[in-house]
Amino acid sequence: MGSNMAENHPVGFQWVMEARERGAEVIHVDPRFTRTSAMATSHVRIRPGTDIAFLGGVIRHILESEQDFREYVVAYTNAATIISEQFQDSEDLDGLFSGWDPASGTYDTSSWEYAGATVTSSAGQRDRGANVGEAAGHGGHGSGLHADNPPRTDPTLRDPNCVYQILRRHYRRYTPEMVARITGCRPEDLTAVAEALCRNSGRERTSAVVYSVGWTQHTVGVQNVRSAAIIQLLLGNMGRPGGGILALRGHASIQGSTDIPTLYNILPGYIPMPHARAHRDLHHFIEQSAAETGAWGDMDAYLISLLKAWWGPAATVDNDFAFDYLPRITGDHSAYAAAMAMLDGTMKGYFLLGENPAVGSSDSRLHRMALAKLDWLVVRDMVEIESASFWRDGPEIETGELRSEDIGTEVFFLPAAGHVEKAGSFTNTQRLIQWRHKAVEPRGDCRSDLWFMYHLGQALRDKLAASTDPRDRPLLDLTWDYPTDGPHDDPSPEAVLREISGWGPDGRTLSAYSELKADGSTTCGCWIYSGVYADETNQAARRRPRWEQSEVAAEWGWAWPGNRRILYNRASADPEGRPWSERKRYVWWDVDAQRWTGADEPDFPVDRTPDYQPPSGARAMDAIGGAHPFIVQPDGRGWLFVPSGLLDAPLPTHYEPHESPVPNALYGVDASPARQQMARNLNRYQPSGDAAGSAAYPYVMTTYRLTEHHTAGGMSRTVPHLAELQPEMFCEVGPGLAKERGLRHGDWATIITARSAIEARVMVTDRIRPLEVGGRTVHQVGLPYHWGSRGLVTGDSANDLFPIVLDPNVHIQEGKAAACDIRPGRRPRGRALREFVQGYPREPLPAEGSR
């Protein structure tokens, strides 16, 4: 779901095809009929933005038919855990959960906690979205769990306040008929999918769920993924071979750039960036951020080893290991907030390092206008992308909104080295770190970003070397002494990977994160990558051919953490440590050797007996029981219900997209109340649901990629073969819509929202069909988003149409579901374009100071 794997991850899809040839059932649930649908056993069509309704229907089916894998559910999930009596469900409050504060538009999540747990952090202490979003991945910061105060449970699952019963009540209304009414599928489609999943799960069988940005780019993106987590936990499909929830990511190292984050709110290894209010010093930071129990219980060791990696001898016990060298966050400083800061004049200088927001970000026009407000801009790319040239040939030059002479932005374009012109590692979508060797030297001024960062750092340090200003100490004390070689003094990527992996007091590289200490004696740039340079060897460069090893392929590259290929794989055995079945045997307890063993590295303390009960006062990993596989969660259990860490809901529930042609059939609340809105003149919203004016935007639109192009086109629109294969921007419409609006195949159409209007060639196809939603016929418009004003092939950018409205947990925009109008013919040019768009209804801007 939310993925067109055959077209966007085609080489990965060979494994799906191979599974199908061996008898697997492949189900594709997606608004469009794509090549993935064509190769699947069945295809179910749903309206964009209604995935939670569909998945909620699956959850209801599993619960009502009691087909959950009960032994797994009781032992390994929090189904039996009792939730606070203060908790009220969205079913009781017409679409709101308890704790809603209408004034701030946020939730106080304390009533979502486990009963009896001490709440160690209140939502009021933190600014909106400042810290909690990524903390969700940590499973339970502030969940207040202690080994001495385990959560209350009812293993019979009968207590009305246990998670299992709350789930049952929450999803009771997600009947096949209701799901059909919301999503536009047929009731029998839902039942068939749910039955297929149940049939194919349990001791002998497992099912996998695959998703992509079709799930994440929504105001409820995190909740989409959470819905799958509930299904997979109920069916016992996590931590087992053939199971799991597989995110197919779209950039070569997007996983790596999340693990070793170029993200504002986390440090390497998902340690939160310290927050000004909550994290005054190291002690408070650990107290507030680290769970007492589970793998996060050793966060102090991970963080202090990172501080040692960055500031070496300047990080001492006496100065909190230079903890105050870390700048503090106070709110949302994400990329969209940065664009707003450019427009407001507070963001002065900006680096674009292989990203093209002038095409790739929602409401792209806003980003082009924002770049024009900067004092200076550095663009590092292989070709002159739109984000480098907005000042001379951007669409706003044509409309007259911008004039080159008036744009004050100083632009530096630095050509980048390609992937074979430098050595380094990518982390793929399965956490597998694979090293690339350098094949050739880059030509001319082309350099790697490693070269650029290293030499920029040297220049800054040279210029500030004599400074006595305390703010320059973090830069001057930074460990920045990488060996260099070659004609351009390239810093050694192996030396950087070695620092990421870390070393002990003797200077020898570490083999696992469990060796990290909180006393400053170990150094490690990213704790989850610890061991990638074990034995002074680049483990990511391992290339034992597939035909010389098992299908786990443990000697090809290195997967974090600890070269474990399936996370939580202790769950592939039953609570006593025996494989659930011979057919699905993967990791198990070897009674004779008294160790966990199997096909993979156990994702569990290797000598922990299955019957281990944490002693009183146990902390960190010692507090994880022998039958609790989910070791990063403070209670070692998979969370069906999320008591802490999410901002918008403890359970997924259906909300309409921010802009939808229909109201919410379930609640009086249409869209997710906690969604993050950023309305302003360049980001106007349009009427939605039943609101006056919404009829001007009667169609649902969604965006997608094509096999032959890559994201915003910077790596494909200048590649001759790819440009020739997909030469022109187009829109997909069904025959019904084509008839309704007079659109002809091959002619032009103009697609309009409150942000802009773009033109595209019309493709009339049965692949995209109208859906019956709540008694109405809703037509869909499909838009690839690869084009911009430059390259061998050019075209309008689909992202010009989309609003900036975000998932509050992770600040991801809703780029997969919105409402639009479509007309035959080309769009107006010049000034007439803005006048045309302004002829459409829009929401009034909120008063200053309101949300």
Next chain:
Amino acid sequence: MPDSPRRFRPLRVIDAAAAALTSWPILQQLRHDHLGRGEAVRSRSFDAIEPRTSTADKVTQSICPYCAVGCGQLVYSRDGEVTQIEGDPASPISRGRLCPKGAASRQLLTNERREYQVKYRRPGGTEWEELPLDRAVDMIADRMIKSRAETWEATVDGDGEPLPVNRTLGIGSLGGATLDNEENYLIKKLFTAVGMISVENQARI
């Protein structure tokens, strides 16, 4: 008019025709190359060329730069130039296969739109200008120091009491998902030490 009939040599034409006929692929295929995978598909121009994979002086193991599946690539190069990129059959992920993008990735490196020189646009400028690379890095460092000084926050107001933040919200960066782990590490490390907060990448899009 005067010479052509006299120069016409019928025997030579017949010889040529006979040679062409015997090398006619369909006849060759019928006579001895039944699958049409050997002699039948050869020609003189075919025999004169060699695959780029066999003329390479170096083969380097690499990984595809497009999506996150992580397909193995073999990079063939000669005299320091990439001549061909193929799938790596040893990869347990891709088993030698590449999609259209991966298969076209040599052109990602060699296409004529690729930039090899630094380009500079001054404020209000209407054209690009040339700039030496070292000078560009030096100027960028100056701009960073200046903007950082202008926008530095030592503290922010926390309901009446000053909260230390030691940062700048005046400089940001975007990108990293197409780069190496090592590069991301240095970006985060350097920019955090400078006090920058808004360090972001494609993971949110």
